Amino acid sequence: xxxxTREDVLKLARLARLELSDDEIERYRAELSDILQYVExxxxxxxxxxxxxNQVTGLTNVMRxxxxxxxxxxxxxxxxxxxxxxxxxxxxxxxxx
Amino acid sequence: xxxxxPVADLAAQVQAGTLKAADLVEQALxxxxxxxxxxxxxxxxxxxxxxxxxxxxxxxxxxxxxxxxAGVPFIAKDNFLVFGAETTxxxxxxxxxxxxxxxxxxxxxxxxxxxxxAKANLDAYxxxxxxxxxxxxxxxxxxxKTRVPGGSSGGSSAAVVLDMAPFALGTDxxxxxxxxxxxxxxxxFKPTYGLISRSGVVAMASSTDTxxxxxxxxxxxxxxxxxxxxxxxxxxTTIDRQTDYTDLKLDLKGKKVGLIxxxxxxxxxxxxxxxxxxxLDKLAAAGAEVVEVSLPxxxxxxxxxxxxxxAEISSNLSRYDGQRxxxxxxxxxTLDESYKQSRSRGFGNEAxxxxxxGTYVLSSGYYDAYYKKAxxxxxxxIKEFEAMFKQVDFLAGPVAPTPAFKIGQNSNDPLQMYLxxxxxxxxxLVGVPAISAPAGEIDGLPVGLQLMAPQKADRELLALxxxxxxxxx
Numbered sequence: 001x002x003x004x005t006r007e008d009v010l011k012l013a014r015l016a017r018l019e020l021s022d023d024e025i026e027r028y029r030a031e032l033s034d035i036l037q038y039v040e041x042x043x044x045x046x047x048x049x050x051x052x053x054n055q056v057t058g059l060t061n062v063m064r065x066x067x068x069x070x071x072x073x074x075x076x077x078x079x080x081x082x083x084x085x086x087x088x089x090x091x092x093x094x095x096x097x
Numbered sequence: 098x099x100x101x102x103p104v105a106d107l108a109a110q111v112q113a114g115t116l117k118a119a120d121l122v123e124q125a126l127x128x129x130x131x132x133x134x135x136x137x138x139x140x141x142x143x144x145x146x147x148x149x150x151x152x153x154x155x156x157x158x159x160x161x162x163x164x165x166x167a168g169v170p171f172i173a174k175d176n177f178l179v180f181g182a183e184t185t186x187x188x189x190x191x192x193x194x195x196x197x198x199x200x201x202x203x204x205x206x207x208x209x210x211x212x213x214x215a216k217a218n219l220d221a222y223x224x225x226x227x228x229x230x231x232x233x234x235x236x237x238x239x240x241x242k243t244r245v246p247g248g249s250s251g252g253s254s255a256a257v258v259l260d261m262a263p264f265a266l267g268t269d270x271x272x273x274x275x276x277x278x279x280x281x282x283x284x285x286f287k288p289t290y291g292l293i294s295r296s297g298v299v300a301m302a303s304s305t306d307t308x309x310x311x312x313x314x315x316x317x318x319x320x321x322x323x324x325x326x327x328x329x330x331x332x333x334t335t336i337d338r339q340t341d342y343t344d345l346k347l348d349l350k351g352k353k354v355g356l357i358x359x360x361x362x363x364x365x366x367x368x369x370x371x372x373x374x375x376x377l378d379k380l381a382a383a384g385a386e387v388v389e390v391s392l393p394x395x396x397x398x399x400x401x402x403x404x405x406x407x408a409e410i411s412s413n414l415s416r417y418d419g420q421r422x423x424x425x426x427x428x429x430x431t432l433d434e435s436y437k438q439s440r441s442r443g444f445g446n447e448a449x450x451x452x453x454x455g456t457y458v459l460s461s462g463y464y465d466a467y468y469k470k471a472x473x474x475x476x477x478x479i480k481e482f483e484a485m486f487k488q489v490d491f492l493a494g495p496v497a498p499t500p501a502f503k504i505g506q507n508s509n510d511p512l513q514m515y516l517x518x519x520x521x522x523x524x525x526l527v528g529v530p531a532i533s534a535p536a537g538e539i540d541g542l543p544v545g546l547q548l549m550a551p552q553k554a555d556r557e558l559l560a561l562x563x564x565x566x567x568x569x570x
Contacts, residue, residue, distance in 0.1 A: 009453070016411065016456045017418070017436040018449060028453060034512045035454055039400040043466065045474050052472030053479060054304070055334075056528030057291050057552060062333040077197045083425035092420055093432045 002036035004029050099313055100124065101263040104169055104320040105343070108210065111168030114157055118150035118168030118212065125170040125214045128261045135242070136234040137255040138172070141215040145181030146170070149212050164209030166324060171206065172256045172265040174249075175216040176223060176299040179203050186299040187231040188221040190443040193423035200297025201329045202266060202308050209324045214262060217252030221445050222414070223268055223301040225249050226276055226517045229508050230447040237504075239281055240542055244501040247277030250309060254281035257311045264321055267309035270301045271402055272496070272521025274309025275533035279496035279545025282535055284562065286310045286318045289552045290528035291336040293322070294329035302409035303334075305402075305525035315534070315563035319343050322555065339553050347560035349383050353489040354561075355390035360494030360520050360547075368539040369495050376536045376546045377493060379568045390492070392485060394478045395523055401478065402522035403515055404458050404471035411455025414448060450511060475526050482527045482551075491561055492549040495520055496533045500542035520547065530555045534562045536569050 009029045013020050020028065075088060084091040101107065110116040126146070129138050153163050173179050176186040178196035185191045203213060220230035228236040228251035236251045238244040239258040246255040250267025254277035257265050267274040269287035278285025286309060293308040300306060308325065310318045319342045327338035356377055361370050381387040419425040419439025426442055429435035444452070458467035485492065497517060507514045524531035529552050533545035546565060550558035 012453045012456050012460075015460065016452045017433075017440050018444075018452065019437045019441045020449075024449075028450060031450060031511050032453060032457065035403065035450075035515070036457065038512055038515075039404050039458075039467070039471075042397060042400050042404070042470050042474055045394075045397055045470075045477070047470070047473045047477055050473050050476045050480075052469055053476045054472065056304070056479065056526075057289070057334075057336055059291070059334065059336070064330065071198070073197060080197065081194050081423055082421055083419070083423060083427075090420055093429055093435045095432045097431045097433070 002033055002040055004033045004036070100128070100260055103314065104166065104263050104312070104317040107169050107263060108165055108167045111153070112157060112163060116168065118153040119147070121168050121170050122146045122150040122212055122214060125262050128259070129215055132259045132261065135237045135239065135255055135259060137217055137236050137252045137259060137261065138215045139175045139185065139187065139218050139233060139252070140182040142179060142181030142213050146212050146214045153210055153212070166206060166320070167210035169211045170214045170262045171211055172215045172217050172253060172262045173203060173213050174219050174253050174265070174267045176219060176268060177203055177266060178297040179213050179216065181213070182216050184216070184299070186222050187219045187233055188445070189232045190417045190424045191422055198297060201294035201331055202325045203297065205325050206321070215256070217250070217256050217265060219252055220249035220447070222299060222448060223249040223270055223273055224410070224447045224451055226272070226514060227507070228252060229504065230445060232445050235504055238501045241501065243503055244542070245280065245504055247280030247501060249273040250311065251277045251281070253311045254278050254283055254285065257281070257283045257313065264310060264312035264317055267311050268298060268301070269307045269309040269525065270305050271406060271518050271525050274311060275521050275531060275545065275547060276497050276518070278311055278533040279543065280501040282543030284312050284315055284318055284535065285533040285545070286322065286559070287524060287531045288322060288326070288555050289336070289530045291334045292338070292555060293325045294332040294335050296329055296331035300413040302406040303413065304409060305406065307525070315345060315559050315566055319345055319559045322559070340556050342556050342559060345556070345560040345563045347557065347564055349380065349385040349564055351386070352491070353386045353388060354380055354491045354493050355388055355485065355489035357395065357492055357494040358389055358391045359395040364498055365495060366499045369499060369544055372536050372539065372544045373493070373495050373546060376565065376569055380565065383564065383568055388489065390485060390489060392481045394474065394481050397474050398478060398523040398526055399515065399519045401471045401474050401526055402518070403454070404467050405475070407451040407455035408459050408468055409455070411452045411459065414452055417443060419443070447511070478523065479527050482529065486551040490550070491558070494547050496545040496547040497521070500539050500544055524549055528552055530558045532558055532562045534565045534569070
């Protein structure tokens with residue numbers, strides 16, 4: 001199952017919004033196949049009726065009141081790392097090709 | 098010999114006025130500059146550090162109590178949001194990022210008077226065990242410049258061993274503070290999952306990310322952890338602190354230490370195994386009861402880790418899309434092209450590799466076979482650890498299969514590189530505290546002894562590490 005094809009790699013790249021060169025496609029195809037082959041050893045582990053673990057210290061549903069708190073951050077400061085800002089908003093390229 | 102007094106003594110002397118915070122900061126900056134060729138440091142925060150030192154010295158002169166870490170300089174791994182320098186996570190994606198707020202861990206250290214002087218190198222975003230995946234430079238091992246310092250907190254471990262500061266912060270998602278401590282020759286501590294807030298730390302894998310502390314002694318680690326530990330409204334996974342973590346005491350008599358059989362198996366360097374056996378003999382001679390124990394699912398831990406962690410990475414790294422963080426490919430014509438080009442050009446090889454593995458194991462049709470199965474084997478591992486900690490107080494073994502390897506030795510084979518994490522990932526999957534304590538050297542290269550304790554027994558673990566330190570010195 002874990003021998004990936006070129007098409008598999010292209011599909012993953014598309015899902016992850018990555019564009020790969022031909023060299024990268026071949027390299028990742030081989031490397032990802034190795035990695036997946038290694039982790040496939042789990043397929044044969046007997047887990048009986050155990051449930052998956054999502055949280056290790058047993059916390060569930062940590063709630064807080066739905067109230068606005070002022071942390072003192074200015075919107076200008078929070079937007080300072082954004083490459084393109086216009087009228088206090090993040091500016092992106094056009095969506096439709 | 099270190100130029101630094103123990104952390105608690107430094108703070109006491111600064112508070113008493115017999116040492117000046119300003120002098121300590123200069124001493125740290127001077128050492129950083131003198132040892133720049135090790136590539137441990139990405140940038141200093143010297144302007145802000147000098148201002149803070151001046152302020153602290155003035156407050157002390159005016160009779161104020163500054164705090165438990167008054168004037169103590171430290172270095173933060175560059176995935177912590179800190180004022181005074183960029184926060185890059187050693188990635189091209191974040192080059193130029195100026196933190197708009199600070200990590201909770203940093204805020205708590207500063208509130209007690211500690212002073213951040215520099216940001217340390219790492220494998221970009223924390224992906225790696227050698228710093229070779231840093232997008233900027235490779236850090237060199239303080240004991241041998243042709244070898245890696247370990248990783249991902251390799252800049253932090255090297256900085257501590259090179260005496261640049263009394264302590265450094267790291268992170269530990271699968272061993273990233275313990276393994277570099279073992280390779281570089283200092284103490285590296287990973288707390289119980291949730292004990293220290295990750296707010297303001299660049300996220301890698303949220304179900305296993307923890308804040309690491311690297312220092313010269315268990316006492317120094319404890320002084321720092323004591324200030325950072327406890328709940329934080331900004332990180333919903335945090336737990337209540339259990340106790341005061343300083344003034345470490347432990348009577349070894351009657352304490353049961355389990356040497357993990359699976360960690361002494363084939364594939365672990367014979368010299369490393371010998372160092373570990375010698376260390377445990379010394380613990381036994383001092384009164385501990387050492388027994389050999391088996392955790393049969395441990396050999397599965399690495400496979401579990403390399404499914405869950407890439408999955409979480411692919412999710413956490415989706416935010417770097419070229420729109421909100423500094424790196425953006427401006428020649429793109431459409432939004433989709435901007436996403437693709439920014440990510441393809443901004444991410445290094447290892448980040449791309451992990452994103453794709455994560456995307457695969459989470460994708461429709463494979464989710465149950467990989468991700469869900471791994472989460473279930475994780476449960477099996479947790480149950481084995483819980484049962485084992487009913488029989489023993491602590492677990493022990495090596496930190497890494499070998500001492501520090503050569504730069505370039507593993508860099509063409511990602512799977513081989515992942516296998517270096519085989520002994521450290523279990524503590525992260527299970528959420529227990531773990532520490533690497535110096536256990537001597539093999540041919541001039543340091544080796545760490547790994548010790549683990551049940552969840553929330555962080556204080557007991559630090560106390561055991563302190564005992565081990567005295568016995569193994």
